[in-house]
Ligand code: NAD
């Protein structure tokens with residue numbers, strides 16, 4: 001049966017793929033965005049679809065609509081952008097989720113919150129399991145994002161306990177793919193853009209820090225499975241690809257796959273940059289029968305192909 005679904009942050013990288021997929025399943029989709037890091041280019045191909053509606057709105061302000069489901073994705077996700085106006089970032093997470101929870105209460109909707117591996121901070125448990133409480137600096141440059149997302153998890157859980165709202169929490173690990181902005185600032189898009197332009201590849205630190213990269217189509221499948229699961233599994237659940245790579249390995253792979261002449265240069269490591277990150281996805285496998293299918297080579301090739309079409313050489 002078709003549903004009316006609100007996607008906040010719908011013009012962003014993940015949000016735009018999610019809107020597209022939800023439309024393919026014959027839903028009506030409202031895409032809400034303030035275009036801070038998102039772009040109309042990401043959803044331009046959906047604008048003529050009668051089942052798609054675009055609303056320019058900031059989640060910090062209240063919003064009212066008749067909806068069945070809410071995917072709350074509005075929030076800058078790249079360190080460069082979330083640190084640009086740290087106060088606004090934490091307001092977006094905290095006031096944004098309150099407004100969406102009030103909307104869920106008023107319209108009796110189910111709500112899925114886009115949380116993050118950053119709730120684990122610079123983790124002392126590896127790989128990260130959902131039961132781990134994390135190691136987060138409350139006053140560092142990443143705190144506006146990490147603590148905002150942690151508080152959003154608290155609010156989601158308290159609204160569930162106190163107001164009986166049907167909630168879902170997913171902790172998303174580093175995801176990449178087409179529709180990342182050219183100036184996004186995160187590692188995959190930075191390296192690909194630099195490689196395609198034969199510019200220096202900027203590794204922060206010595207490149208021994210690790211991340212585990214998930215292709216966006218895999219993530220979107222997991223998000224929809226989590227929202228739709230009929231066992232009423234509320235999470236939090238990790239969604240990510242458990243194949244761990246050092247940042248140096250990633251740089252070398254991207255140079256190779258894009259046939260680039262770029263050289264690697266080393267820049268200072270930003271403060272509080274997590275040293276290791278890898279999701280334990282046993283829970284997602286068990287409860288959602290979900291695991292990623294796209295390997296890093298295939299995912300990077302698709303992403304390189306995307307950037308090669310939009311880049312200025
Ligand atoms: P993104 O920056 O491309 O998308 C965020 C979207 O939210 C943009 O369209 C932006 O304009 C919009 N937005 C920001 N502030 C807003 C506000 N106040 N009101 C309305 N819209 C606002 O980033 P993304 O990678 O697509 O991330 C989407 C969500 O997923 C975020 O909540 C992020 O925290 C979460 N997440 C992403 C990753 C990842 O690896 N991509 C990992 C963990 C969590």
Ligand code: UDP
Pocket residue numbers: 078079174185186187188190191202203204205209211247269270273274
């Ligand atoms: N990074 C890097 N060069 C860049 C961008 C990022 O070496 O041009 C590093 C960054 O310091 C971090 C890792 O890559 O160790 C992932 O960074 P990103 O900003 O993509 O995400 P996050 O740190 O939030 O996982």
